[in-house]
Amino acid sequence: xxxxxxxxxxxxxxxxxxxxxxxxxxxxxxxxxxxxxxxxxxxxxxxxxxxxxxxxxxxxxxxxxxxxxxxxxxxxxxxxxxxxxxxxxxxxxxxxxxxxxxxxxxxxxxxxxxxxxxxxxxxxxxxxxxxxxxxxxxxxxxxxxxxxxxxxxxxxxxxxxxxxxxxxxxxxxxxxxxxxxxxxxxxxxxxxxxxxxxxxxxxxxxxxxxxxxxxxxxxxxxxxxxxxxxxxxxxxxxxxxxxxxxxxxxxxxxxxxxxxxxxxxxxxxxxxxxxxxxxxxxxxxxxxxxxxxxxxxxxxxxxxxxxxxxxxxxxxxxxxxxxxxxxxxxxxxxxxxxxxxxxxxxxxxxxxxxxxxxxxxxxxxxxxxxxxxxxxxxxxxxxxxxxxxxxxxxxxxxxxxxxxxxxxxxxxxxxxxxxxxxxxxxxxxxxxxxxxxxxxxxxxxxxxxxxxxxxxxxxxxxxxxxxxxxxxxxxxxxxxxxxxxxxxxxx
Numbered sequence: 001x002x003x004x005x006x007x008x009x010x011x012x013x014x015x016x017x018x019x020x021x022x023x024x025x026x027x028x029x030x031x032x033x034x035x036x037x038x039x040x041x042x043x044x045x046x047x048x049x050x051x052x053x054x055x056x057x058x059x060x061x062x063x064x065x066x067x068x069x070x071x072x073x074x075x076x077x078x079x080x081x082x083x084x085x086x087x088x089x090x091x092x093x094x095x096x097x098x099x100x101x102x103x104x105x106x107x108x109x110x111x112x113x114x115x116x117x118x119x120x121x122x123x124x125x126x127x128x129x130x131x132x133x134x135x136x137x138x139x140x141x142x143x144x145x146x147x148x149x150x151x152x153x154x155x156x157x158x159x160x161x162x163x164x165x166x167x168x169x170x171x172x173x174x175x176x177x178x179x180x181x182x183x184x185x186x187x188x189x190x191x192x193x194x195x196x197x198x199x200x201x202x203x204x205x206x207x208x209x210x211x212x213x214x215x216x217x218x219x220x221x222x223x224x225x226x227x228x229x230x231x232x233x234x235x236x237x238x239x240x241x242x243x244x245x246x247x248x249x250x251x252x253x254x255x256x257x258x259x260x261x262x263x264x265x266x267x268x269x270x271x272x273x274x275x276x277x278x279x280x281x282x283x284x285x286x287x288x289x290x291x292x293x294x295x296x297x298x299x300x301x302x303x304x305x306x307x308x309x310x311x312x313x314x315x316x317x318x319x320x321x322x323x324x325x326x327x328x329x330x331x332x333x334x335x336x337x338x339x340x341x342x343x344x345x346x347x348x349x350x351x352x353x354x355x356x357x358x359x360x361x362x363x364x365x366x367x368x369x370x371x372x373x374x375x376x377x378x379x380x381x382x383x384x385x386x387x388x389x390x391x392x393x394x395x396x397x398x399x400x401x402x403x404x405x406x407x408x409x410x411x412x413x414x415x416x417x418x419x420x421x422x423x424x425x426x427x428x429x430x431x432x433x434x435x436x437x438x439x440x441x442x443x444x445x446x447x448x449x450x451x452x453x454x455x456x457x458x459x460x461x462x463x464x465x466x467x468x469x470x471x472x473x474x475x476x477x478x479x480x481x482x483x484x485x486x487x488x489x490x491x
Contacts, residue, residue, distance in 0.1 A: 022046045022091040026160040027264045029167030030099045033145045033199025035106045035265040036080040042089065043072040043263065052091035056101075080104040080196035082143060100170075102143065104197030105190060106266040109183040110213065110258065111273035112245075113206030114311070117363050119184060121177045129181045130365040139176030139184075144191050146171060146179055149203035152256030153212065153248050155237030160260040168199070180204065182272055182308070185371020186378075193379060201266070203257040208245040209276045210286045213258065216251025218293035222285065225250045246276050262297040268304030268382065269294060270374055274339065275310060275362060279331025284338035291345060304382050306349040306374050309339045309481065311364050312357025314465030321359055321466050326426035326434040332465040336482050343393075343490040349377030352391065354462055355470040355479040373478070388412070391478035395489040397459050403449045404456040406485075411444035413475020422446055423469045427456035434460060446472070459485040 024044040034040050042054045046065040053062045054073045065071040071091075080103050087098040109115060119135055120128020129135070150163040164178050171179070171188075180202045191198040205212075211225050219225045232249040239252060271290075277283050287307075295303045310332055314321055342348045351373035356366040376389035392408035399405075404427055408414070416422055422439040427450050437448040437459075448459060462470055462482035472480040 022094045024089050024096050032168040033102045033104045033197045036103050038265040040075040045069045055088040078103050102197035106199040108266050109202045109270040111204050112208045115272040116204035118178050119181045126361050126363045129367045136176045139173050141171040143197040144171040145199045147201045149257050153252040154256040157255045157259035181367035182370045185368050186374045189375035205245050211250045212248040212253040214290050215254045215293050270306045272308040274335040302347050304347045309336050309352040311353035312466035315360045318360040330465045333463045337487045349381050352481050359466040388476040392480040394483035397485045406446045414444050416471040418471050422472045424462045424467045426460045428458040429453045
């Protein structure tokens with residue numbers, strides 16, 4: 001038999017054991033943040049029939065462990081505040097005490113390596129973020145809390161396991177270097193705006209494909225994934241220890257890194273992933289299934305889902321990206337279109353990073369703007385701020401003889417960052433062949449033409465792995481989203 005993760009398997013099968021003493025689930029610890037405005041739940045294990053009492057916020061609730069040894073209490077929803085509270089769990093002669101527990105906003109941040117990327121102690125290209133030394137030095141935020149889920153892949157749901165610590169952590173300069181940069185900048189901005197505690201749960205796996213994050217009981221109708229899951233289970237549902245993340249079976253990262261956290265109420269999800277699925281034509285269906293299935297697992301059909309649209313990247317053309325044929329299909333551009341198409345779903349936000357990529361660096365150092373753009377979407381969508389949170393978003397095209405007009409949502413004050421003509425547009429006629437286009441801003445629209453196309457019908461903007469000349473913005477300074485008009489507009 002191939003070597004598997006022995007400790008992980010032991011943890012995952014713990015639910016089949018007979019529990020002899022009171023425990024509190026590992027998602028709970030001192031210094032954590034509990035989600036405001038939703039029922040506050042505590043749960044764990046004990047001997048079957050054991051009475052377990054939980055004291056929290058001047059209330060006391062007793063629950064009895066079921067035949068499976070699981071107990072659960074539910075306290076009324078609470079508003080956020082800055083009060084540090086104590087949680088006491090007792091039963092069977094044992095007492096568990098959590099201290100400095102806050103109530104505020106909790107976000108689950110997941111994906112692959114660009115979500116996992118640390119702030120870092122010293123800037124190293126591809127391994128940390130710009131200005132990291134200064135960011136870490138100033139990262140003293142007592143009401144910003146962080147839980148880092150350890151990497152784990154499994155054929156069965158596993159308990160939560162922490163990395164870098166055995167519990168939730170308070171954001172301080174001596175430890176902020178290993179925080180997820182994208183999540184940190186997002187959470188820091190929310191905490192600054194809302195002035196309430198913010199908790200960030202980060203569960204990310206570098207090089208992972210989206211299939212491994214979709215729950216294995218939610219794959220119906222996804223033919224290749226369903227087939228792969230059946231094959232995996234028929235082989236014994238064991239994952240060799242050396243299996244690289246991009247080759248993990250469907251559902252295995254959800255089981256190992258997300259399932260345990262779905263029992264804990266959160267406000268929403270931040271998802272930064274897609275690089276390892278670049279060029280996959282089924283990615284749109286997979287991403288939609290991920291969103292709907294995670295909402296189901298959290299039992300929150302309207303749970304906000306914030307996506308990061310992939311940053312620019314094309315290492316193979318670092319020296320000639322500006323000379324590429326606009327007819328070249330690109331796997332990264334395709335993934336961005338699928339990400340944009342998710343705006344058809346309710347309560348989905350999209351923060352683009354297409355303009356802040358680095359052509360030959362898959363882990364760009366500007367995660368500050370990623371976090372800030374995510375926070376803008378959250379402020380508008382979730383927290384009711386009357387702000388512009390998106391750049392110009394493709395709406396429609398209108399052919400006008402030898403020209404074609406592009407209209408956008410969020411286009412008030414349409415302009416370019418450098419005062420020059422908009423760049424990175426291409427147009428095609430009935431033959432579908434694209435040519436670089438001349439672009440002129442006309443109010444909140446862009447008018448395009450190309451001498452080689454007598455009657456343009458289709459438009460592409462920034463439809464490439466990387467473009468270093470993206471200058472189209474709105475009055476809020478937010479960049480236009482890339483698009484191919486053949487995919488249509490979304491609202």
